[in-house]
Amino acid sequence: MQLTVEFGGGLELLCDSVKIHSVNVDVPNGEEKLTMGDFLMWVSKNLIKERPEMFIKGDTVRPGVLVLVNDCDWELTGQLETTLEEQDVVVFISTLHGG
Amino acid sequence: MDTGEKLRRGGGRLCCICNDRRAALKRPKTLQQICRECFYAVFEEEIHQVIIKNQLFKPGERIAIGASGGKDSTVLAYVLSELNKRYSYGLDLFLLSIDEGITGYRDDSLETVKRNELQYGLPLKIISYKDLYGWTMDEIVKMIGLKNNCTFCGVFRRQALDRGAALLKVDKVATGHNADDIAETVLLNILRGDIARLSRCTSITTGEDGPIPRCKPFKYTYEKEIVMYAYFKKLDYFSTECIYSPNAYRGFAREFIKDLERIRPRAILDIIKSGEDFRISTSTKMPEQGTCERCGYISSQKWCKACVLLEGLNRGMPKLGIGRTRGMSSDQMKNPKPTGAAKNIESKQCGSLDF
Numbered sequence: 001m002q003l004t005v006e007f008g009g010g011l012e013l014l015c016d017s018v019k020i021h022s023v024n025v026d027v028p029n030g031e032e033k034l035t036m037g038d039f040l041m042w043v044s045k046n047l048i049k050e051r052p053e054m055f056i057k058g059d060t061v062r063p064g065v066l067v068l069v070n071d072c073d074w075e076l077t078g079q080l081e082t083t084l085e086e087q088d089v090v091v092f093i094s095t096l097h098g099g
Numbered sequence: 100m101d102t103g104e105k106l107r108r109g110g111g112r113l114c115c116i117c118n119d120r121r122a123a124l125k126r127p128k129t130l131q132q133i134c135r136e137c138f139y140a141v142f143e144e145e146i147h148q149v150i151i152k153n154q155l156f157k158p159g160e161r162i163a164i165g166a167s168g169g170k171d172s173t174v175l176a177y178v179l180s181e182l183n184k185r186y187s188y189g190l191d192l193f194l195l196s197i198d199e200g201i202t203g204y205r206d207d208s209l210e211t212v213k214r215n216e217l218q219y220g221l222p223l224k225i226i227s228y229k230d231l232y233g234w235t236m237d238e239i240v241k242m243i244g245l246k247n248n249c250t251f252c253g254v255f256r257r258q259a260l261d262r263g264a265a266l267l268k269v270d271k272v273a274t275g276h277n278a279d280d281i282a283e284t285v286l287l288n289i290l291r292g293d294i295a296r297l298s299r300c301t302s303i304t305t306g307e308d309g310p311i312p313r314c315k316p317f318k319y320t321y322e323k324e325i326v327m328y329a330y331f332k333k334l335d336y337f338s339t340e341c342i343y344s345p346n347a348y349r350g351f352a353r354e355f356i357k358d359l360e361r362i363r364p365r366a367i368l369d370i371i372k373s374g375e376d377f378r379i380s381t382s383t384k385m386p387e388q389g390t391c392e393r394c395g396y397i398s399s400q401k402w403c404k405a406c407v408l409l410e411g412l413n414r415g416m417p418k419l420g421i422g423r424t425r426g427m428s429s430d431q432m433k434n435p436k437p438t439g440a441a442k443n444i445e446s447k448q449c450g451s452l453d454f
Contacts, residue, residue, distance in 0.1 A: 009170070010328060010338040063357035064328055073327070076112065076132055080254035094338070095170075095279075095326045096353065 001025050001034055001086055005043060009094035011065065011069070014054055015047045023047070025084075037080035039090065054094070066093045116141070125323045127364035132251045133330050140345070142328055146316055147182050153303050161269040162246060165260055166194040166215065166223070168208035171275030173215060173336040174325050175317060179273065180219050194219075195263045195272065198227035198255050200235020204342050211337040218335065226263035228255055232409055240343055243417040248343050251412075254404045258396055264311045276315045277409035279322040279356060282367045284376035286352045294379055295386055301374040308388070309397050321367065323360075 012019045025042050044056045054062060060080055061067060067074040068091040073081055074098045075096045114122045114134035122132035156162060164179060166172045176194060183190050196212045199205050209225065216223040229235045232255060240248050264272050281301060288297035299305055304314040317325065329336055359366040390396065391403035404420060411419030
């Protein structure tokens, strides 16, 4: 599945300062859909190069990291249960940097 | 996949204000689901109401916006200049930035502020530690290492903002402190037992008895909304952590607040409320406010903190003034030994506000 990931608010520093990534992610074996929960694990394994604790805490994003799927706050779409589809754009923004 | 599918999935819910457009975010303050356009409207209107209710500004005033290039001050500069036009506040707005002299951090963020100057058409003034104190943070860190450097930076920045404000001849400084910042500071002041600051830190306007008052128009504005606003409006801000800032204690308080917010977003406003409602028992001694004998800046001691720190730096004793000022031997504070270096400092612009 072809997806676009964008990091902002300083999170890009965790992945070689690259803000926008075009990625290809497979739906996990035995699953019908790719959820944000699966995708978060994929991102932290494949895109995050350093200090993963700035991005992930437990099984979800660290508090203070905003997530938008197709420019919609993931708090409206079911957070970890949000299902992703072809060409979706997922944005992660840290609120924790600077003032 | 068609657009219908996307709509249904992407929170097919409609904005609870206009009932027309698709909701784009959940407000932490009210848990309302609202669309972008309604979000802009309520976000700006709430800040306008805070400004009006608290009489933060008077018509004709000159206001400096403390601008770091970060998200809060960038959104503040944008929103204030919008509201100033929309509601005819009649304010002369300026951007005031502090250059601490941190290579790879502040030099980059100042570039952002310079772009903001053009984007929002607000005149910019930059004040540097080097000019004010004779030291950059890079030089200070070279001398003292990475311990206590934030103390130097914090004390120096406070004064630098005041001095910059005096140079701009502004009536007030507006800073981008948001609700999350204030809740965090309430907690920190409790954790440190700093009663004087605890009672001050929730005030929306401070320093009204001093030369230049400061105000926080974002006192009730959630960080999440500031970042969402900047993201949706595509505002140009800089977001890199200061290279010298470990500040673990504040970091824990921050994380704690964010954890609470996830469970109950109102926690942030409630902590601010708790801070506001604290009563200080009469037996608690409050430090008396005076002025620094050396530079004339407000100080509860004979010398202000910046002068004590600067004295330490210039004498090669950077630990001077580090730690608890209140616990510091009063002899040391009252009778700082005159040295050759002291003369030097006096000739530096550590002086009065109208240099």
